[in-house]
Every structure is written in C-alpha cells, then in structure tokens.
Amino acid sequence: MSEAFAVLRRDTFRAFRPPAKIALSKWCEESIVLPSSLSSQPGRMRLWPHQRAIADSIGDPTVERVSVLKSVRVGYSQLLVAAIGHYVTNDPSPVLVVLPADADCRTFMTGSIEPTFAESPSLRAALAANGDRNVMLEKRFPGGSLKLVSARAPRNLRGHTARILFLDEVDAFEHDARGEGDPVVLAERRTLSYADRKIVMGSTPVDELTSPIVRAYDASDRRVYECPCPCCGTFTELKWSMIEWPADRPDEAAYRCPDCEELVGEDRKPWMIEHGRWRATAPHVVGHHGYRMNALISLLSNARWGRLAAEFLVAKRSPETLKAFTTTLLAEPWRDAGEELDETALAARAEPIGLDRIPAEVLVLSCGCDVQDDRIELSTVGWTADGAALILAHDVVWGSPRQGDTWREVDDLLKRTFIHVNGGLLRIDSAIVDSGSGGHTDAVYAFCKPRTGRRVFAGKGVPGFSRKAVEVSKARDIRLMLVGVDAVKSELMTRLQSGRTIRFSHSLSPSWFEQLTGERRIVRYSRGQPVRAFERISGRRVEALDCVVYAFAARRLVLLDMGRRAEEVATSAMPTARPAVTRSKWLEGR
Numbered sequence: 001m002s003e004a005f006a007v008l009r010r011d012t013f014r015a016f017r018p019p020a021k022i023a024l025s026k027w028c029e030e031s032i033v034l035p036s037s038l039s040s041q042p043g044r045m046r047l048w049p050h051q052r053a054i055a056d057s058i059g060d061p062t063v064e065r066v067s068v069l070k071s072v073r074v075g076y077s078q079l080l081v082a083a084i085g086h087y088v089t090n091d092p093s094p095v096l097v098v099l100p101a102d103a104d105c106r107t108f109m110t111g112s113i114e115p116t117f118a119e120s121p122s123l124r125a126a127l128a129a130n131g132d133r134n135v136m137l138e139k140r141f142p143g144g145s146l147k148l149v150s151a152r153a154p155r156n157l158r159g160h161t162a163r164i165l166f167l168d169e170v171d172a173f174e175h176d177a178r179g180e181g182d183p184v185v186l187a188e189r190r191t192l193s194y195a196d197r198k199i200v201m202g203s204t205p206v207d208e209l210t211s212p213i214v215r216a217y218d219a220s221d222r223r224v225y226e227c228p229c230p231c232c233g234t235f236t237e238l239k240w241s242m243i244e245w246p247a248d249r250p251d252e253a254a255y256r257c258p259d260c261e262e263l264v265g266e267d268r269k270p271w272m273i274e275h276g277r278w279r280a281t282a283p284h285v286v287g288h289h290g291y292r293m294n295a296l297i298s299l300l301s302n303a304r305w306g307r308l309a310a311e312f313l314v315a316k317r318s319p320e321t322l323k324a325f326t327t328t329l330l331a332e333p334w335r336d337a338g339e340e341l342d343e344t345a346l347a348a349r350a351e352p353i354g355l356d357r358i359p360a361e362v363l364v365l366s367c368g369c370d371v372q373d374d375r376i377e378l379s380t381v382g383w384t385a386d387g388a389a390l391i392l393a394h395d396v397v398w399g400s401p402r403q404g405d406t407w408r409e410v411d412d413l414l415k416r417t418f419i420h421v422n423g424g425l426l427r428i429d430s431a432i433v434d435s436g437s438g439g440h441t442d443a444v445y446a447f448c449k450p451r452t453g454r455r456v457f458a459g460k461g462v463p464g465f466s467r468k469a470v471e472v473s474k475a476r477d478i479r480l481m482l483v484g485v486d487a488v489k490s491e492l493m494t495r496l497q498s499g500r501t502i503r504f505s506h507s508l509s510p511s512w513f514e515q516l517t518g519e520r521r522i523v524r525y526s527r528g529q530p531v532r533a534f535e536r537i538s539g540r541r542v543e544a545l546d547c548v549v550y551a552f553a554a555r556r557l558v559l560l561d562m563g564r565r566a567e568e569v570a571t572s573a574m575p576t577a578r579p580a581v582t583r584s585k586w587l588e589g590r
Contacts, residue, residue, distance in 0.1 A: 024055040024058055024082075035115040038112055049273055050074070061196060065199045066201070066288075067216035067219075068200075069290070069291065071204060071330060071331040077112060078116075081116045084097070085120065087144075087164050088127070088144070094145050095144060095146045096165050096187070099148065099150060102150045105148040109136060127140075127141055147162070151187070160190050165197070167201040168202055169203045171204065172206070182212075204328050205332065207335075208333035220285055223278045224292055225297055226276060229257040229262065232262070234257065238255065240294075240330050242258060251306040254305065318498070341517040343516065346517065349503070353503065353505050355393045355416075358420055360422055364383040365380060365382055365418070365427065365429055366383065366557075367430070369547065371437075371443075376407075376410050377544070378394070378396075380392050388502070388503070401438075401440040411447075414428050423571065432458075432550040433447065435448075435458040436461055455557055455558070458479075459480070460473070460480060462483065466487070467484030467487050469483070489549060491552070492545075511541075515540065
C-alpha cells in the first residue's frame with residue numbers, strides 16, 4: 001500500500017469517526033506538571049478561570065479554529081505547551097508550530113516544551129520513543145510528529161503537512177520580500193488535506209490596520225471575559241479606563257464599576273476573576289472561537305492593578321513605550337494618529353540648541369552618515385537619560401567617497417569634542433555609515449574597519465517592521481551592522497507625531513526638514529493581505545531621514561551607566577581616551 005493511499009485512508013476514516021470528547025482543562029490539571037524554570041508556581045498545573053474555556057475550545061473536535069487576542073502575563077504560553085502535550089498523548093497527529101523566528105523556535109522547544117514534558121510523568125516518554133529520529137525542532141512520536149518552524153522564510157512552510165497547527169505571535173510574522181505570500185495563509189494551507197484540522201492562533205496585537213490576530217478575532221464569535229462587580233453584580237469586561245488611583249499613588253489603583261460607580265480594591269480582584277464568564281458577542285459564528293483578554297484579569301503578582309498603573313506612568317512619557325504598554329499589556333492594537341508629517345510644523349519647533357550649545361540633559365552623542373556620489377552627509381543626535389532625542393547638527397562633506405580627502409574630513413568631524421554646559425566634554429560615542437547603496441561599499445568598509453574601536457561601524461539597511469533596530473551581521477571580514485530601517489522609521493514617525501521626545505536645533509535648514517519628512521507610512525495589499533510599508537513622496541529627497549535613522553540605530557550600540565556619564569560631563573577633565581583594540585584573526589575564527 002502506498003504511503004499516499006495510507007494517508008488518504010486514515011483521513012477518510014477520521015472524517016467519519018465520532019469525535020473524541022475530552023475536557024482539555026481537566027486533563028491539563030491532572031497531567032501537566034510545570035517546572036520551576038517555566039512557572040513562578042511550579043508543580044501541578046492549575047488553570048485560572050479565564051484559561052479553562054480556552055483550553056476546552058482547543059480540545060473540542062467540533063471547533064476548527066481558536067483565535068486568542070491577548071496580552072502578556074495571562075498564562076497563554078503555558079496553556080500552549082499543555083495543548084501540544086494533549087495532542088501528542090491523547091490524539092496523536094502531525095503537529096506544526098509556527099513562530100516568528102528561528103531563535104523563537106529553539107527557545108520554545110528547549111525552554112518550554114522539553115522541560116514541561118520532562119517534568120510531567122504522563123508526557124515524559126512521549127517524545128523519547130523515537131529518540132534516534134529526533135532533532136531539536138522535529139520530534140516524532142507514535143502516530144504523529146511535532147515540528148517547530150520559523151515564519152521568516154516561506155521555504156520553512158513547504159513540505160510540511162499538519163492536522164494540528166499552532167501559530168504564536170502572528171503579529172510578529174514578516175511577509176517574504178519576494179512576495180510569496182502571507183506566512184499565516186501559507187501555514188494554514190498545510191492543513192487542507194485534513195477534514196478535522198485544528199488551527200490555534202494567538203498573539204499580542206501590534207498595528208490596527210495590519211494586525212493578523214485582530215482580523216482573526218473579528219472573524220470569530222468574539223468572546224470577552226466579563227467579571228461581576230462585588231457591589232452591584234453587573235458583569236463587565238475590565239478595561240484600562242476603569243482603573244483609577246490617587247495622584248502619585250499608583251499602588252492604590254482600584255476598579256471603578258461603570259454601573260454603580262463604586263470603587264473596588266485589588267483585594268476583591270481574585271473573587272471577581274473567579275466568578276467571571278466568557279460571553280460571545282457574535283454568537284452566530286460557528287466553529288471559530290475567539291477570545292480577547294488583557295493583563296487586568298491576570299492573577300500574577302506582576303499584573304496587580306497597582307503594578308500596571310506604575311508601569312503606565314513610566315510608559316506614557318514617550319509614544320514608543322506607550323505603544324508597548326497598550327499592545328502588550330492592554331491587548332489593544334495601536335492606531336497611528338496620522339501617516340504623513342508636516343515639515344513646516346516640525347521646523348517651527350526648532351530651538352537655540354546645537355553642538356556649540358549642548359543642553360545640560362544631553363549625555364550621549366550618536367551620528368548617522370549617508371553616502372552619496374558627490375558627498376557624505378552626517379546628522380548628530382544628542383540623547384538624554386530618559387531617551388529623548390535632540391537633533392543638534394547636520395553636516396555635509398562635499399567630495400567623492402572614492403577620494404581619501406573626503407573621508408579624512410568625515411573622520412575629523414567624528415573625532416570632535418564638544419563643551420557641555422556643565423563644564424565637561426562630550427564626543428561622538430557611536431556612528432553608523434551607510435554602506436548599502438551607491439556602489440561605495442568597499443570605500444565605507446575601508447573607512448570603518450580600522451575605527452571600530454571608536455564605535456564607527458559600517459551599516460546596511462534591512463527591511464521588516466519586526467527586525468531589531470540594529471544587530472551585528474554574520475559577515476566575517478568586518479563588523480557590519482544590520483539596521484532595521486522599517487522598525488526605526490516607525491519609531492521615529494511615532495515620536496515625531498507625539499511632539500514630545502524629539503527636539504531640533506535652529507541650525508537645521510528648511511531643506512533638512514523636508515528631507516526628514518520625505519517618506520510616508522502606507523498600507524499595501526499583497527495577495528489580499530494588508531502589509532505596512534514606507535514609500536518616498538514624489539519629488540522628495542530623504543538623506544536627512546536616512547542619517548537620523550542610522551543615528552538612532554547607533555545609539556543602541558552605546559551601553560553605559562548614565563549616572564556615571566552625568567558625573568563625567570560635570571567635570572572639566574578630558575574624557576578618558578578609549579583604548580585601541582586590535583582584533584585577533586585567530587579569535588575571529590573561533
């Protein structure tokens with residue numbers, strides 16, 4: 001009998017067999033033992049009230065899809081591991097888990113799945129039966145297999161067929177640059193040969209217009225977790241607008257009931273959560289259960305209302321930290337105020353500051369350099385202890401990048417020292433020079449390689465909104481910095497829209513502001529799916545924008561004690577010269 005026919009016959013019989021009834025929530029609490037490395041409360045798994053219904057939906061064979069729009073600190077990762085254990089032991093099938101990146105796959109397998117399986121007696125032998133055929137991210141067991149793959153490359157999703165599909169943190173999935181399609185859609189296609197497939201998708205949301213988990217939740221029966229008020233009994237979904245605290249005392253945060261307006265303290269929260277219930281707001285949808293939950297219903301100590309209030313007071317200081325608080329803790333997608341910037345409005349915010357008049361709060365200087373055929377442009381940005389950016393100067397060195405005199409002038413600019421208002425001296429702490437365009441890569445490498453000891457690095461922009469702002473390339477001949485230009489531009493645009501955390505020198509020209517706003521953020525549709533992108537506005541130059549992006553990335557390369565730096569700039573002594581570092585070729589090869 002051919003393998004293809006065997007698979008067809010198995011799936012045919014499965015389609016007609018009665019579905020196995022099992023309360024997954026009960027099985028989890030009876031069978032799963034959490035290790036201390038994974039849980040703050042190790043031992044037998046005890047599900048919170050809001051987790052039980054999600055677990056039972058995942059284990060229900062009549063439910064094809066489960067979509068979880070969630071925050072962090074709600075125990076979803078532990079529930080995901082338990083659900084994988086259920087399908088390995090109780091309903092063996094090909095199981096496919098898709099995560100944003102390869103590193104996420106390795107961490108999830110070695111940090112969550114393997115420790116939990118090793119700690120749980122009923123799971124301990126499950127993945128060891130075919131140990132000789134196992135590799136790190138692919139395990140086989142009687143009746144099925146478990147594979148973890150990255151969504152970053154479409155080839156990872158080819159050649160895999162699965163009946164059970166888990167998609168985690170889908171809002172961090174990146175579309176393939178070659179246009180091969182949405183990784184969520186590609187993964188779901190791997191389940192089409194199974195009549196009784198199960199697709200479980202979970203994520204914290206990111207941007208409202210492009211969020212896959214928001215679209216999936218909207219297509220579901222849209223369940224919300226409602227808690228009763230201890231005073232009037234009214235059931236309400238807990239939202240951030242209902243949390244209040246006295247001025248300067250966030251630890252006293254409490255819930256204000258929107259019905260009776262009584263203030264309910266943190267001590268009543270466990271009772272509210274225990275007596276809560278899930279309510280489907282679109283009950284006409286069948287076979288697709290959707291759950292929305294935020295950290296306000298978490299019973300973890302680091303999700304106390306007072307703790308969240310304190311975190312909010314810190315987060316609201318800048319738009320990027322406020323966005324992180326909103327998406328990761330409140331499970332609310334971020335909505336941008338606008339997608340285009342007004343250069344005139346930005347220029348009107350210029351102040352009498354600059355490299356000759358550095359404000360007292362500036363403690364770090366970074367520089368971004370853009371290389372053109374006839375010039376090299378440099379923007380210098382000052383940074384405060386709390387992360388505010390002050391764009392202090394923009395310089396243009398005219399001359400071909402192929403000529404040594406041009407680079408000597410650039411080097412002189414990067415070696416300058418500046419008098420701080422407190423009497424001390426500052427120098428440029430780090431710089432990134434763009435090497436990825438214009439055919440000047442070799443010249444940039446030749447300039448940067450002997451200056452890495454001064455934190456002067458060659459850089460190359462790489463697309464992707466979920467990329468790190470900067471990371472070291474695996475190239476062996478030079479320390480090349482890969483700059484996540486989309487991610488940095490998105491942060492920059494959010495800061496500029498807020499009007500609070502970026503300040504400008506009066507020395508910057510009107511043309512510079514026009515270049516800074518030379519791109520806009522848009523949403524395109526690729527194979528029917530919305531994709532974020534930046535596009536250049538027709539007729540605009542963008543050298544200033546590129547310089548600032550690289551200066552923002554260069555700041556990430558400076559790790560220092562800001563308190564100590566503040567003491568240094570308060571003394572007139574010259575800053576200690578950085579030691580020259582000669583890298584051993586033998587060490588680089590290790």
